[in-house]
Amino acid sequence: MFMQKIQAKFYSLKTRLINKFIRLSPWCYDIYYRYFTSWQQGSIKGIYLHPSWKKNANHVLIFTQRYWLIHTAVESAFAKELQTQGWNVTVVGCDQAIRTCDNMMYGQTLETKPLTHQCSYCSYLLKKLCQRVGVNYISIREYLERNPVQSDSLPYRDYEKIVWCSWVRLLRSQHPQEQEEFALRHSLVESCQTIDRFLTHYLEHNKVDQVIMLNGKFFAEQLLREHCHEKDIPYISYEKGTFKETLVFAKNKAAIPYPTLEKWQQRKDIPLTQEQKQRLYGYLEQRKVVGNAGIVPLYSTMTEDQKQLSLKYGIDLTKDIVVLFTNVIWDSSVVLEDTIFSNIFEWITTVINFYIKNQDTQLIIRIHPAEIKISPQQQTRDKVQDFIQSKFPTLPSNIIVISPQDDASPYTLMNLAKIGLVYTSTTGLEMALKEKPVIVCSNTHYANTEFVYTPLNTKEFLIFLSQNLQLRNQQLIYAERYAYMLYFEYMIPYSNWINQKNANYKFKTAISEMNLLRQAEL
Structure with missing residues (x-):
């Protein structure tokens, strides 16, 4: 905590000094502009x-x-x-x-x-x-x-x-x-x-x-x-x-x-080719590599060995395992997307209370690493671990909380799980691709699709928790089609026309075609 405060103060001081210098020297705007965004007329087609x-x-x-x-x-x-x-x-x-x-x-x-x-x-x-x-x-x-x-x-x-x-x-x-x-x-x-x-x-x-x-x-x-x-x-x-x-x-x-609903309705009944499946699972393998998971790299290392993880956290491999993945609560993908729960904390409370009463099942709560593994200015002030500790000072041995600092691989946890619980996390989609039944409790983009369980109310949610849910083969097929649509048809790459390196963005000068809006079918 002390080091985080020092980092935040240093970052703030550095930013203020740079900004003050630029305000005092108008020509510095042009230097800054040229450094971060070089534009050549007619370069983007x-x-x-x-x-x-x-x-x-x-x-x-x-x-x-x-x-x-x-x-x-x-x-x-x-x-x-x-x-x-x-x-x-x-x-x-x-x-x-x-x-x-x-x-x-x-x-x-x-x-x-x-x-x-x-x-x-x-x-x-x-x-x-x-x-x-x-x-x-x-x-x-x-x-x-x-x-x-x-x-x-x-x-x-x-x-x-x-x-x-x-x-x-x-x-x-x-x-x-x-x-x-x-x-x-x-x-x-x-x-x-x-x-x-x-x-x-x-x-x-x-x-x-x-x-x-x-x-x-x-x-x-x-x-x-x-x-x-x-x-x-x-x-x-x-x-x-x-x-x-x-x-x-x-x-x-x-x-x-x-x-994605409209595009999914058009896409869901079209089978994937073998080449498309290979491309999808090749990409999913790349996500397991440290630093490749998404926009912000969150892991410098990951502990992937199941035995090592079970010893470190006291996971009982003889029990059925349910894994819950949290979100950063202020992210725009979470805010205003509540459905059957008033917020993510009510959802977590309901799940913990259920497994306090059902200790024959192991519950693992994996707190999102972005709670702390981003810049000090962006770190959440509503930390899930703090909430759990204040709400449940003592937890039974069947409930394990993995802190955001820990390097436990989410993919190893997915493999251990019998059921996955998510709010808006994309890990729910990845778990379905691992043939795991997933219960979604918010208005995330893949809620209410054929390959996840989306309860209509808290009563149905508790029923789902008590059932022996399975992911049928047809659900896996739908999950594959949805994931391919999302990653390779819905998301439009811009790396072929904007060069991004660290915080710098430069337009490339020899691009034959961009067609972002056409590719997005707009």
């Missing part, structure tokens, strides 16, 4: 909307308001290529109009001034990119200065509900306690109202035929989605995929959780 989108439409609004490099790169590429194909493209940026956005972290957002140390980065870079690629740019701040809109003239909206996902993410907690945390919510509500003022006026006075946005669940985009639905404006949302260096897209929905 082939991005276009599906013909059904282009018909009778000419104005695309790309809504971006945060300093996340890969998303800035993606959105500027979208803007340029759509414009070269005859679309009237407008990029909208905050430009320091709001006090709080999703790019900040708790502790950076409550300053008396509306500007924070990242606002200068964000506003300058977006303007510079639009200037370089030659697309229209609108500053929300400047627009509202020219077109003042009174807040009391806006229709009623539940701003507190709209900002909930962003609030939880910024706090890294679902249990606010301090006055400052409620002040953060108030700041988010004010920011949401500012965005609402802009959208209300702009969409009333300008023809917009299509909208492109990130994610769809953060407060600004959630508000924009409401406006789009009210005005029947179609939109695309996108996000990074779980497959490394990929994007996912959604039409008229939030991109998280992945809205």
